[in-house]
Amino acid sequence: MTSISHHPGVGLRLPHLAEMVVTRPTAGWLEVHPENFLANPHAAELLTELSAHYPISLHTVGISVGSATGIDCLHLKRIRDFADRINPILVSGHLAWSAYKNEYINDLLPLPYTEEALRIVSAHVNQVQDGLGRPYLIENPASYLGFQSSTMRETDFLSELVQRTACQLLCDVSNVVVSAHNMDFDPYQYIDDFPAGAVREVHLGGYTPEADEATPSAELWIDTHAAPIAEPSWDLYVYALRRFGPRPTLIEWDNQLPSLPALMNEAAYANKIALEVGHAFAR
Amino acid sequence: MPSLAELQQQFREAVITGEVQRAAPAALIGGHEPSKRLAVHARNYETSLVEALLVKFPATGWLIGTPFLREAARRFVHEHPPQGPCIAEYGAGFPNFLSNLVRARLPYIRDFSELEWHVGQVAIAVNSPSVNAGEFSTIDAARLPDTTLKLQPGLRYLDLEWPVDDLLKLYLTETVPDQFELTRARAWIEVRGARGEFHLNRLDRGEFTFRKSISHGRSIGDAAEHALDVNSKFDPGQALAGLIAAGLITAINCGRLCTKNPGRS
Numbered sequence: 001m002t003s004i005s006h007h008p009g010v011g012l013r014l015p016h017l018a019e020m021v022v023t024r025p026t027a028g029w030l031e032v033h034p035e036n037f038l039a040n041p042h043a044a045e046l047l048t049e050l051s052a053h054y055p056i057s058l059h060t061v062g063i064s065v066g067s068a069t070g071i072d073c074l075h076l077k078r079i080r081d082f083a084d085r086i087n088p089i090l091v092s093g094h095l096a097w098s099a100y101k102n103e104y105i106n107d108l109l110p111l112p113y114t115e116e117a118l119r120i121v122s123a124h125v126n127q128v129q130d131g132l133g134r135p136y137l138i139e140n141p142a143s144y145l146g147f148q149s150s151t152m153r154e155t156d157f158l159s160e161l162v163q164r165t166a167c168q169l170l171c172d173v174s175n176v177v178v179s180a181h182n183m184d185f186d187p188y189q190y191i192d193d194f195p196a197g198a199v200r201e202v203h204l205g206g207y208t209p210e211a212d213e214a215t216p217s218a219e220l221w222i223d224t225h226a227a228p229i230a231e232p233s234w235d236l237y238v239y240a241l242r243r244f245g246p247r248p249t250l251i252e253w254d255n256q257l258p259s260l261p262a263l264m265n266e267a268a269y270a271n272k273i274a275l276e277v278g279h280a281f282a283r
Numbered sequence: 284m285p286s287l288a289e290l291q292q293q294f295r296e297a298v299i300t301g302e303v304q305r306a307a308p309a310a311l312i313g314g315h316e317p318s319k320r321l322a323v324h325a326r327n328y329e330t331s332l333v334e335a336l337l338v339k340f341p342a343t344g345w346l347i348g349t350p351f352l353r354e355a356a357r358r359f360v361h362e363h364p365p366q367g368p369c370i371a372e373y374g375a376g377f378p379n380f381l382s383n384l385v386r387a388r389l390p391y392i393r394d395f396s397e398l399e400w401h402v403g404q405v406a407i408a409v410n411s412p413s414v415n416a417g418e419f420s421t422i423d424a425a426r427l428p429d430t431t432l433k434l435q436p437g438l439r440y441l442d443l444e445w446p447v448d449d450l451l452k453l454y455l456t457e458t459v460p461d462q463f464e465l466t467r468a469r470a471w472i473e474v475r476g477a478r479g480e481f482h483l484n485r486l487d488r489g490e491f492t493f494r495k496s497i498s499h500g501r502s503i504g505d506a507a508e509h510a511l512d513v514n515s516k517f518d519p520g521q522a523l524a525g526l527i528a529a530g531l532i533t534a535i536n537c538g539r540l541c542t543k544n545p546g547r548s
Contacts, residue, residue, distance in 0.1 A: 039371035041409040041436070042478050062368020068288035075368055100295040104365040107327040109294055116287050144320045146312035149284050182320075183313060213322060214314025222323060 008249040008267040008274070009057065011225075012050075014043055016260050021046050025264055028271075029055035029089065031250050034082050035062045048085060057090040057201070057250070058083060062104065065124040065138070066097030066111045076131040083132060090201055090248075092137035092170045093128070095121070095158065112147035113157040122164040129167065137200055139170040142207075142223030143179040154179075155193035162198045169195060171247075172203035173240050174233040178221045182212075187232075191240050199244045204229050204237060204270060205252035226255035229266060234273060241277045249274065284310075298325045299364050332360040335370050336377060339403050342454040343396045347385065355381050371407075375400060391445035391465060398447055398472065401439040402483075405476030408437030413530035422537050428504025432497050432526070433534035437481075439474040440495035446470040448483045475531075489514030493522045494531075 007028030012020060014036055030050065037044045047056070060079060064071055083091060096108035111117050128136045138161060140154060152160070158169060171194055180187035206227030212220035229251070241247070251266045285293070290308055297306035303325050307318035314320055336356040337344060344352040359380050365373045378400055382393030389395075413435070422430055446468055453463065471491030473484040486494065489510040496506035507519035526532055 035369045036371065039369040040407045042407045045409050045478075064368075068286070068291050072367070097291060099368070100291050102366055103295065103299070104368050105295060105298055105328055106331050106365060106370060107298065107324050109291075109298070109324060112287070112290065114287075120287060144313055144323045145317055147290075148310040148312055212314055213319040214316045216315070218314065220314075220320065220323070 006246050006248060006274075008251060008270040009055075010263050010267050011059070011250060011252045011254065012047075013254060013257060014040075015257055016263070017043055017046050019260050021049060023260070024053060025260065027054060027264065027267065029057060029248065029250075031057040031059050031090075031252075033061050034058045034079055035060065038078050038082060044082070044085075051086050055089045056086050057092065057248075058086065058088045059139075060091065060093040061108075062098065063093045063124075063128055064097050064099040065093060065121050065128060066095065066109075066117065067099045067124070068097075068120055069099070069101045071124050071127060072099065073131070076128060080132050083134065088134075090137055091132055091134050092139055092201065094139050094141060095154075095161075096141050108141060110141060110143055110145050110147070113150040113152045113154060114147075115151065118152075118157060118160055118164075122161060125161065125165040125167050129165065135166075135168050135200075137168045137170040139172050139203065140175050140194075141179070142172070142175040144182050144220060144222075146183055153193070155190060155195070158198075159195045162195050167198070168200040169198040170201040170203060171199050171240060171244070172205070172252075173237045174203065174205045174207060174229065174252075175223060177230070177232045177236055178207050178223050181219075181221045187236050188239055191236065191243055194243075196244050199247055202237070202240060202244070202247045202249045203252055204233055204249060204266075205254075206230065207233075224255055225252050229270075234269075237270070238273060238277055241274060246274065294321075294324075297321050298328050299361060301325045301329060301361055329357060329360055332365070332370070332373065333357050336360070336374050339374050340377065340396055340399055342399045342451055343381070343392070345454050346395060346450070347381075347389065347392065351385075352381075355384055358384075390467075391447050391450070394441075394443040394445045395447040395450060398441060398443065398451055398474070398483075401441060401474045402451075402476065402481050405437040405439055405474050406479055406481045408435070408477045410435055410437065410477040410530075411533040414527065414532040414535055416524075416527050418535060419527070422535065426537060428507070429502050430535060430537040431500055431502050432532050433536065434494075434498050434526075434531050435475070435477070435533055437475060437477040438494075438498060438531065440491060440498060441472045441474065442491070442495075443470045443472060446485075448472050448485060451483070487514065489517035490522055490525070493517065493519070494526065497526070 009029035010027055012030040012032050094108050098105050176187045176190050205225045206229055207221045208224040209219045209221050212218040249270050293308040297303050303321045307321050311317035333356045378393050378396035381396055385392050471486045471488055473486055475482050492513050493506045493510035496509045510517040
């Protein structure tokens with residue numbers, strides 16, 4: 001399927017894949033990490049079957065547009081081949097880096113917001129969009145750390161990236177909540193400053209508070225995708241929808257997975273909120 | 284101010300080694316002691332990869348104990364970071380690594396964990412349509428020895444020093460015998476799987492050599508010669524018929540050697 005629904009979608013993870021094929025519950029669309037399917041032909045086969053019934057979005061976790069040592073062209077080619085097979089409605093990735101030379105660090109690591117980083121990320125986003133033959137959406141990160149060397153705010157960096165590459169953006173509202181708490185900024189101001197015209201997708205995911213080793217008696221919020229979506233995220237979601245207008249929204253849950261029906265309930269709740277905000281998402 | 288490449292090299296060192304305080308880059312922001320937050324990334328790296336390995340080696344965990352396996356995995360991820368972003372492909376080197384840790388106590392651990400690795404790999408394969416016997420009639424019999432065959436993707440051939448397939452079957456059937464003695468003896472195993480299922484077939488050395496050679500792209504004639512080298516009673520015709528009957532051949536490549544309709548190639 002090639003057109004995206006404004007009814008919220010869900011992140012589809014491997015443990016739910018077979019059940020999804022059998023039960024085919026109502027969902028606006030599905031998002032997968034292609035890296036989980038590239039080396040799993042059986043899962044790819046099942047996803048191909050699902051792609052006849054649901055719009056599919058690809059959310060890459062391994063392209064690493066922020067790597068100073070370059071991006072993996074072979075991996076990019078594999079993603080392109082997979083995208084040609086699945087015909088996704090969207091392809092996205094992260095404003096982060098996760099590869100150093102030929103080593104893959106299995107996490108999304110932060111970037112300083114400098115002119116050098118902007119030049120490198122822009123070049124890689126252009127390379128990715130050329131390689132994929134599709135627009136690429138960049139997602140704002142969940143941050144625990146920043147850099148004194150940064151010369152611009154994250155929203156300025158993203159705005160300039162859009163200008164230089166014509167890429168589109170994925171606004172992860174929960175990441176904004178997490179980063180704002182951890183890095184001490186106003187999440188609502190962040191949404192005000194976010195380049196709204198480039199937003200093509202919104203994410204919501206759960207986070208987990210823990211003790212902040214860096215600051216006595218303070219909490220650090222970790223973007224675990226292992227819990228229900230918290231109230232501050234729902235509140236900011238309402239605000240973001242008012243600013244961005246209706247946008248395809250995805251519920252992300254990666255760890256300590258709930259049952260598939262419970263996941264669908266989170267999507268239904270997002271839809272209810274969207275309707276209350278006044279957008280006819282359910283059409 | 285360090286370049287982005289220098290900064291990322293420092294991050295890489297801190298996250299992969301886990302020695303966050305020693306390797307943390309300067310001039311970070313976040314809390315009163317920002318370098319301590321780098322531990323979040325180091326933990327994400329370690330935990331995600333260790334869990335991925337534990338999922339791939341449950342039988343090995345059953346054999347050596349999950350706490351020991353977890354500690355071995357923890358050491359492995361710090362010494363051998365992934366070389367690519369598909370974590371499903373990560374861990375092929377773990378059986379050797381594990382063997383170096385416990386070979387003296389469990390000399391068969393490498394064979395056992397390697398067998399488990401390959402079971403995991405073939406179980407996610409997808410079968411292709413197989414060639415039937417009739418399609419071989421398109422090949423001039425005199426040219427058959429020069430023909431190569433493509434086999435199903437979910438096939439692996441393992442020449443093991445220990446018959447660990449017996450041990451794996453205990454795990455799979457949740458059997459707990461009063462006593463189980465594993466005696467060192469070579470075992471030639473064909474691991475076949477697709478779409479969540481797998482089978483372990485113990486072969487005689489000749490048939491194993493023939494099938495493995497075919498799977499490596501050797502011609503039928505070459506493969507038969509290799510098989511005869513290790514077993515003078517090896518019967519190439521019967522072995523080829525066995526491959527066909529088991530549905531293991533997915534394509535025949537006889538190039539320009541075919542004298543009749545070349546069929547699939």
